Amino acid sequence: MAKKKHKLPLAYQPVGFVLGWAGGALAGMAFRTTWKAIRHEDDAPDALDQDRRWGEILLAAAVQGAIFAVVRSAVDRAGAKAVERSTGVWPAKEKGGRD
Numbered sequence: 001m002a003k004k005k006h007k008l009p010l011a012y013q014p015v016g017f018v019l020g021w022a023g024g025a026l027a028g029m030a031f032r033t034t035w036k037a038i039r040h041e042d043d044a045p046d047a048l049d050q051d052r053r054w055g056e057i058l059l060a061a062a063v064q065g066a067i068f069a070v071v072r073s074a075v076d077r078a079g080a081k082a083v084e085r086s087t088g089v090w091p092a093k094e095k096g097g098r099d
Contacts, residue, residue: 012091015079023075027068034063 035044044060045052083091 012083015083015091016076019075019079020072023071024068026075027071030071031064031067034067035060038063 031044032042036042038059039056044064045056047057047061049057080091083089
């Protein structure tokens, strides 16, 4: 059974957008720092970089994906907790609730 994705209330959407943008920027910085630590290179390989091997490209993609997923989850969770603390309401609809 697929998990239903939560819809955010309209009032929270601008906050979520800003948090998403900030999280993306943070994740990008974290990936660049991590890649430099792993491979001692300033630039990660791009899928269309002809001089790179499959392994390098797939490693970079896996590391980048993992970092972005963790940062996004952390930012979303922190934002939701902050909204709950300030308003007393969790910003996502309850599971199984009506849309």
